[in-house]
Amino acid sequence: MGASEEDQHSDVLFHLDSLVSLLEEKLPVLEALTDSALRPRHWQEIDASLSSSLPRALTLAHVDQLALHQHAHTLQQVAHTAQLQREMENRLKQIEERWEEATIPIKDYTRKDMYVLGDLSHLDTLPLETDLTLHLLLHSQHGLHIKTDTIKWKNTHTIIKHTLASLREVEEEWLALDPVLTTCVAQEIFPLQATAFATTSIFWTHIITKIKDEPHILRQIRGGLLREELVQALSQLEGLRSCLALRRQTCPRLFLLPDTDLLHLLTRGEVSPYGERSILIP
Numbered sequence: 001m002g003a004s005e006e007d008q009h010s011d012v013l014f015h016l017d018s019l020v021s022l023l024e025e026k027l028p029v030l031e032a033l034t035d036s037a038l039r040p041r042h043w044q045e046i047d048a049s050l051s052s053s054l055p056r057a058l059t060l061a062h063v064d065q066l067a068l069h070q071h072a073h074t075l076q077q078v079a080h081t082a083q084l085q086r087e088m089e090n091r092l093k094q095i096e097e098r099w100e101e102a103t104i105p106i107k108d109y110t111r112k113d114m115y116v117l118g119d120l121s122h123l124d125t126l127p128l129e130t131d132l133t134l135h136l137l138l139h140s141q142h143g144l145h146i147k148t149d150t151i152k153w154k155n156t157h158t159i160i161k162h163t164l165a166s167l168r169e170v171e172e173e174w175l176a177l178d179p180v181l182t183t184c185v186a187q188e189i190f191p192l193q194a195t196a197f198a199t200t201s202i203f204w205t206h207i208i209t210k211i212k213d214e215p216h217i218l219r220q221i222r223g224g225l226l227r228e229e230l231v232q233a234l235s236q237l238e239g240l241r242s243c244l245a246l247r248r249q250t251c252p253r254l255f256l257l258p259d260t261d262l263l264h265l266l267t268r269g270e271v272s273p274y275g276e277r278s279i280l281i282p
Helices: 003-033 040-050 060-065 068-101 125-139 141-181 184-189 191-213 222-250 259-267
Strands: 106-108 115-117
Touching: 003 060, 003 068, 040 068, 060 068, 068 125, 068 141, 106 191, 115 141, 115 191, 125 141, 141 184, 141 191, 141 222, 184 191, 191 222
Parallel strands: none
Antiparallel strands: 106 115
């Protein structure tokens, strides 16, 4: 190989080496500036740090012409922050999507055209996961830009948890009283309580039927109104149990009967399959 060929070969290698160095220095800057996580607020921060407005359709030529590689640290830091903020946005979005899909299962009751809550165990872990995620979002500097939405969801989640708890409590009381206060014997002995229970049963049947027709939780909570209605119903049912207990204490014939015998008398032996809480002592 002649001297001229060696010089040409060296020139090519030098040029290639220069290109590699150029790419190593400037490609990361271009990658940062074309990150899909960048939002208008990030571009405002970038423009402010450079004291100039960058074209949004950046190329490697722009990076070279504007010497943007000299601001590599600042630009990459903004892009990294944008990525972390997008991660927070995605976490909040995942919460929204999971609760939008969450449903309340309903199953048939012992009487025709009546229903009760199904297995809610699948909802036991979701509230805890939601609490942990919301706590992270509210205490992370990278979640500040979605703080308003996060607080809104925290309030919604509180309503969801209280509503689910109230549904369980109302059903527990209702199932305890239903086998007792719907019998002819009970209606003769406790006419006022039986009438009051029938009114509350209409409400409970209406609510549980609505949930059966539309089981998605978010479409049922109505901004907390359902929970308020359930709290009132629970208060009425608990009041009925207290009245029955007091009525028993003041009626010698009932007072002398053991719990099991009294329950057998009132229900004609048809004990509720949903538990043994169907006694008249709260």
